[in-house]
Amino acid sequence: MKVIDASGMHYKDLNAMIKQLIKGNAAEILVKNVQGQRYIGDGIQGNSKIIIEGTPGNDMAAYMDGATIVVHGNAQDGVANTMNDGKVVIHGNTGDILGYAMRGGEVYIKGDVGYRVGIHMKEYLDKKPVIVIGGKAGAFLGEYMAGGIIILLGLNVDDTQKIVGNYCGTGMHGGVIYSRIPIDSYKLGKEVKQTQAEDGDMEIIGLYVKKFSDYFGFDYRSIMDSQFVKIYPYNHRPYGNLYAY
Amino acid sequence: MAISLLTPEFIIERNDARCIRCQVCVRQCANLAHIYDQEEDRVLADDSKCVNCHRCVTLCPTRAITIRKNPLEFKENASWTATAIREIYKQAETGGILLTGMGNDKPYPIYWDRMLINASQVTNPSIDPLREPMELKTFLGRKPEMLKVENGKLKEKLPPQLELEVPIMFSAMSFGSISFNACQALAMAASELGIMYNTGEGGLHKNLRKYGKNTIVQVASGRFGVDPEYLNAGAAIEIKIGQGAKPGIGGHLPGEKVTAQISQTRMIPLGSDAISPAPHHDIYSIEDLRQLIFSLKEATDYRKPVAVKIAAVHNVAAICSGIARAGADIIVIDGFRGGTGAAPLRIRDNVGIPIEFALAAVDTRLRQEGIRNQVSLVCAGGIRNSSDVIKAIALGADAVYIGQAALIAMGCHMCQKCYTGKCNWGIATQDPNLVKRLNPEIAARRLVNLIKAWAHEMKEMLGGMGINAIESLRGNRFMLRGIGLTSREL
Numbered sequence: 208m209k210v211i212d213a214s215g216m217h218y219k220d221l222n223a224m225i226k227q228l229i230k231g232n233a234a235e236i237l238v239k240n241v242q243g244q245r246y247i248g249d250g251i252q253g254n255s256k257i258i259i260e261g262t263p264g265n266d267m268a269a270y271m272d273g274a275t276i277v278v279h280g281n282a283q284d285g286v287a288n289t290m291n292d293g294k295v296v297i298h299g300n301t302g303d304i305l306g307y308a309m310r311g312g313e314v315y316i317k318g319d320v321g322y323r324v325g326i327h328m329k330e331y332l333d334k335k336p337v338i339v340i341g342g343k344a345g346a347f348l349g350e351y352m353a354g355g356i357i358i359l360l361g362l363n364v365d366d367t368q369k370i371v372g373n374y375c376g377t378g379m380h381g382g383v384i385y386s387r388i389p390i391d392s393y394k395l396g397k398e399v400k401q402t403q404a405e406d407g408d409m410e411i412i413g414l415y416v417k418k419f420s421d422y423f424g425f426d427y428r429s430i431m432d433s434q435f436v437k438i439y440p441y442n443h444r445p446y447g448n449l450y451a452y
Numbered sequence: 453m454a455i456s457l458l459t460p461e462f463i464i465e466r467n468d469a470r471c472i473r474c475q476v477c478v479r480q481c482a483n484l485a486h487i488y489d490q491e492e493d494r495v496l497a498d499d500s501k502c503v504n505c506h507r508c509v510t511l512c513p514t515r516a517i518t519i520r521k522n523p524l525e526f527k528e529n530a531s532w533t534a535t536a537i538r539e540i541y542k543q544a545e546t547g548g549i550l551l552t553g554m555g556n557d558k559p560y561p562i563y564w565d566r567m568l569i570n571a572s573q574v575t576n577p578s579i580d581p582l583r584e585p586m587e588l589k590t591f592l593g594r595k596p597e598m599l600k601v602e603n604g605k606l607k608e609k610l611p612p613q614l615e616l617e618v619p620i621m622f623s624a625m626s627f628g629s630i631s632f633n634a635c636q637a638l639a640m641a642a643s644e645l646g647i648m649y650n651t652g653e654g655g656l657h658k659n660l661r662k663y664g665k666n667t668i669v670q671v672a673s674g675r676f677g678v679d680p681e682y683l684n685a686g687a688a689i690e691i692k693i694g695q696g697a698k699p700g701i702g703g704h705l706p707g708e709k710v711t712a713q714i715s716q717t718r719m720i721p722l723g724s725d726a727i728s729p730a731p732h733h734d735i736y737s738i739e740d741l742r743q744l745i746f747s748l749k750e751a752t753d754y755r756k757p758v759a760v761k762i763a764a765v766h767n768v769a770a771i772c773s774g775i776a777r778a779g780a781d782i783i784v785i786d787g788f789r790g791g792t793g794a795a796p797l798r799i800r801d802n803v804g805i806p807i808e809f810a811l812a813a814v815d816t817r818l819r820q821e822g823i824r825n826q827v828s829l830v831c832a833g834g835i836r837n838s839s840d841v842i843k844a845i846a847l848g849a850d851a852v853y854i855g856q857a858a859l860i861a862m863g864c865h866m867c868q869k870c871y872t873g874k875c876n877w878g879i880a881t882q883d884p885n886l887v888k889r890l891n892p893e894i895a896a897r898r899l900v901n902l903i904k905a906w907a908h909e910m911k912e913m914l915g916g917m918g919i920n921a922i923e924s925l926r927g928n929r930f931m932l933r934g935i936g937l938t939s940r941e942l
């Protein structure tokens with residue numbers, strides 16, 4: 208395993224160093240003392256694993272295409288922005304716009320996430336992005352979502368209505384959000400409906416909750432022992448009748 | 453629905469004595485305005501369907517067809533013009549937002565036409581470009597404060613630059629808004645001319661990757677088709693914030709246009725709406741813009757200049773100063789006359805400011821702040837000919853983008869119906885039967901001809917001014933005289 212001590216380093220130098228190691232086929236890179244350096248793992252490809260100790264800055268794993276990043280700590284805004292493939296595992300909370308326009312790969316968050324998470328997520332053929340959130344989410348979760356899967360667990364909420372902010376699924380026209388706790392309808396965008404998750408859905412949820420439980424040491428069975436709901440768009444053409452031709 | 457109150461905008465006149473009933477017009481019209489009546493052996497017309505795109509007029513072998521504006525008049529009324537009345541009928545019948553295509557067609561002043569270019573007489577010699585070297589080559593990108601030379605070599609690496617043989621590029625037009633053949637023609641022409649074309653926000657078709665050296669890839673709020681391969685495929689990356697035809701309004705490709713190829717290029721499911729809202733929800737400030745610029749630079753190892761495109765709006769000078777400070781290498785300003793594949797009519801016709809003012813204001817501001825060298829300025833929106841280009845450069849642009857002029861070169865007839873997807877010229881359509889009407893080789897040839905002709909004209913104008921390099925004209929407003937302008941406009 209290669210080790211980098213990031214304390215006091217400029218992000219440009221740090222990222223160049225990480226990319227250099229990846230080019231040299233380093234299987235595992237441990238980056239210690241990360242102090243808010245931005246853009247870690249931007250656009251990287253391949254199968255390396257990067258382990259981060261500390262708090263990475265904005266846009267971590269943006270445009271990432273393969274590779275695994277594990278963060279022991281919290282992450283900031285823009286994690287997995289337009290990510291194409293790979294895996295991100297965060298042992299903490301993250302900020303806003305996590306998974307913006309994400310197109311593939313998987314993101315697991317142990318704690319809470321900020322505003323506008325999973326907006327513009329897209330899927331194409333076998334490429335299906337997945338975000339699993341252990342805690343709660345801010346407003347506009349899944350806004351403009353056009354594909355992919357968001358799983359919201361709310362494991363730490365006592366008042367069930369705190370699981371997500373307002374305008375959940377606004378402008379959504381593809382993909383699906385699963386929630387362990389039903390969401391009050393006033394919190395949902397007018398483009399989406401909420402129904403109970405069916406057997407097929409539970410299979411999908413189980414697949415990712417299994418990995419989630421393994422990463423963070425939760426009890427898989429007790430999480431799955433809930434009646435999940437499913438939030439999905441009425442149609443994939445929300446604005447079809449808006450115009451005069 | 454009751455009978456429509458809309459009367460035809462155009463009438464189709466057919467000289468029956470000339471018509472040989474070949475039915476070319478019937479087959480050519482995607483709007484189904486021509487009908488062949490077998491019993492009578494006559495070709496009839498449904499005027500209400502005609503959009504005046506001249507496809508039938510051009511292809512009729514006997515020149516039997518003319519299209520005229522419908523002379524039918526409403527009672528004269530300076531306020532309630534025929535257009536105003538017709539628009540209300542249309543909305544009363546559909547309840548929809550009025551859409552349109554191409555640039556603003558309203559009679560706002562065109563300031564290019566109120567500027568004249570200087571020329572040399574006696575005291576400084578003009579130059580004959582046919583016999584003396586004349587330089588149009590332009591580099592776009594951040595220029596360093598100073599050059600440090602050591603042992604005859606540059607000490608520090610220059611920031612990445614785009615090299616253009618002529619300071620004209622083809623502006624962003626996505627695969628989706630225009631056809632594959634049109635994209636291919638632009639790419640082929642750009643690579644032959646040593647200039648750039650721009651993918652727009654619709655991703656890059658894999659068959660066009662080979663033109664990468666001459667491609668600018670665009671990143672908009674919907675991030676369609678954006679992956680590391682895409683970002684690295686072109687010579688530069690352009691962040692689209694706004695567009696002159698619809699400042700503050702996003703893009704929306706309706707699901708019926710998302711064909712198999714488009715869905716593959718944009719990486720979204722077949723038939724699903726492609727929505728690109730006006731705000732990038734990760735950009736609410738100049739600092740956020742900086743973050744996107746640098747995330748793109750990081751993802752491409754600082755090898756490509758990053759451009760930011762905005763619409764010309766009231767506060768454009770201050771905004772551009774912020775964009776320059778955010779780290780953009782190129783700023784693109786798109787004026788209110790810029791084209792579009794589809795925009796709400798009210799926005800297109802009423803929002804924005806003229807590019808001429810915006811450009812002058814931005815260039816002045818960046819000079820005042822001493823940061824003009826940090827960015828290149830590209831001017832877009834309603835550039836019609838080589839003298840517009842010369843005037844834009846004298847006003848401070850490093851280069852211009854042309855969109856509508858390029859489409860016209862390929863055969864567009866400015867019918868402004870691009871949003872219907874039934875472009876009879878094979879440009880703004882995804883219908884395979886219409887797309888194949890546009891031969892990419894021929895269209896590319898026409899584009900190359902156009903730019904070569906403009907380049908010659910620009911050299912003539914430069915020579916006339918006694919200037920032998922476009923560099924010396926840049927921001928040189930002494931070479932322009934305003935006519936009929938108020939002192940404020942000047």
Ligand code: SF4
Nearest residue numbers: 471472474475477512
């Ligand atoms: S194309 Fe001309 S000649 Fe042929 S049917 Fe139409 S009007 Fe007649």
Ligand code: SF4
Nearest residue numbers: 864865867868870875
């Ligand atoms: S591109 Fe086609 S539809 Fe659009 S204005 Fe030109 S001819 Fe008309």
